[in-house]
Amino acid sequence: MPNQFSASAPGKVNLHLGVGEARADGYHDLVTVFQAVDQREVVRLVVDDAAASEGESVVSGITTHWMLEGELSEQIDTPSNLAWRAVDAAVEAHRAAFTPVALPKVRIEVDKAIFVAGGMAGGSADAAASLVAASAYLEHYSGTALDQDKLTELAKNLGADVPFALMGGNALGTGRGDDLVEMLGRGEFWWVFVNPRVAINTGEAFGVLDDLRHDNPALVPHLDTTTVAQALTSSDPEVLAGALHNDLQAAALEMRPQLTELIRAGEAEALAAIVSGSGPTVAVLCRDSDHAHEVRDALAGRFSGYELIAAHGPAAGATLL
Ligand code: C5P
Numbered sequence: 001m002p003n004q005f006s007a008s009a010p011g012k013v014n015l016h017l018g019v020g021e022a023r024a025d026g027y028h029d030l031v032t033v034f035q036a037v038d039q040r041e042v043v044r045l046v047v048d049d050a051a052a053s054e055g056e057s058v059v060s061g062i063t064t065h066w067m068l069e070g071e072l073s074e075q076i077d078t079p080s081n082l083a084w085r086a087v088d089a090a091v092e093a094h095r096a097a098f099t100p101v102a103l104p105k106v107r108i109e110v111d112k113a114i115f116v117a118g119g120m121a122g123g124s125a126d127a128a129a130s131l132v133a134a135s136a137y138l139e140h141y142s143g144t145a146l147d148q149d150k151l152t153e154l155a156k157n158l159g160a161d162v163p164f165a166l167m168g169g170n171a172l173g174t175g176r177g178d179d180l181v182e183m184l185g186r187g188e189f190w191w192v193f194v195n196p197r198v199a200i201n202t203g204e205a206f207g208v209l210d211d212l213r214h215d216n217p218a219l220v221p222h223l224d225t226t227t228v229a230q231a232l233t234s235s236d237p238e239v240l241a242g243a244l245h246n247d248l249q250a251a252a253l254e255m256r257p258q259l260t261e262l263i264r265a266g267e268a269e270a271l272a273a274i275v276s277g278s279g280p281t282v283a284v285l286c287r288d289s290d291h292a293h294e295v296r297d298a299l300a301g302r303f304s305g306y307e308l309i310a311a312h313g314p315a316a317g318a319t320l321l
Contacts, residue, residue, distance in 0.1 A: 119277035128165035168317025187235030252279030
């Protein structure tokens, strides 16, 4: 009798992030290329003995284990947490589709290995891993799991980056960034991710970009991904270095000016440096594993108090453990 159901999910970097106009629903149309990286969140649903009555959340709470030194503290143990919402959404969808069964309460444990509010979709990875773990939990108690299409639909409702955390690999994202098509890629790419520990709210970053564009017509949307698609198939990090682009970088630099120095240092030490997603994490592209570890140590010496990790992509999407 298993007493826990576990899954992991990867962080991501946007190799290309083109941001179109703001839409009526508050979102922006994106043309983005994601790469999943092997820095993974782990979510465990640990079964409590007490059975949950129908209609109420099966989740009794969330415990977080920080895998990184000096993480930003954040209110995590709340029903608004994406991992909690993902488990509730999976249970609700299962109750709607199949004959409801008695389910025991679970406590969610999250091993956080991805920076919080860093632009690497750590919260989205928690949600994706929670969906996969919740599907195994539901299958164990009812005999029926949620299929992949249902998980993808639930993922979209939880957030724009959640479907990619479920899928992994390399992918082109359009719409809100959640209409995904797998992209061909060859070889692996090594990165150093540096987080200056000054969180950026994703919604605010999009708003700042809108404001900047209002005053500066040169900040046009970059919606062509041909160069980065070719670079991905080249398996050559030098080629990929020349193809990286992020429209949201201008907003991140406006909000956190200290990122300029970090990007310059990353460019001096390695092949390229770019803001990851909405930031503030800076992704530094390296030649290979050895180079990534050298670059990590060099940047750690220069930027004390910042968090640094070396990781490679592409990596698998959310996986049952
Ligand atoms: O979907 P998610 O909750 O991650 O998005 C956070 C915020 O980022 C949204 O509320 C929206 O303001 C902004 N966003 C956007 N366009 C996207 C994705 C996110 O404007 N494609």
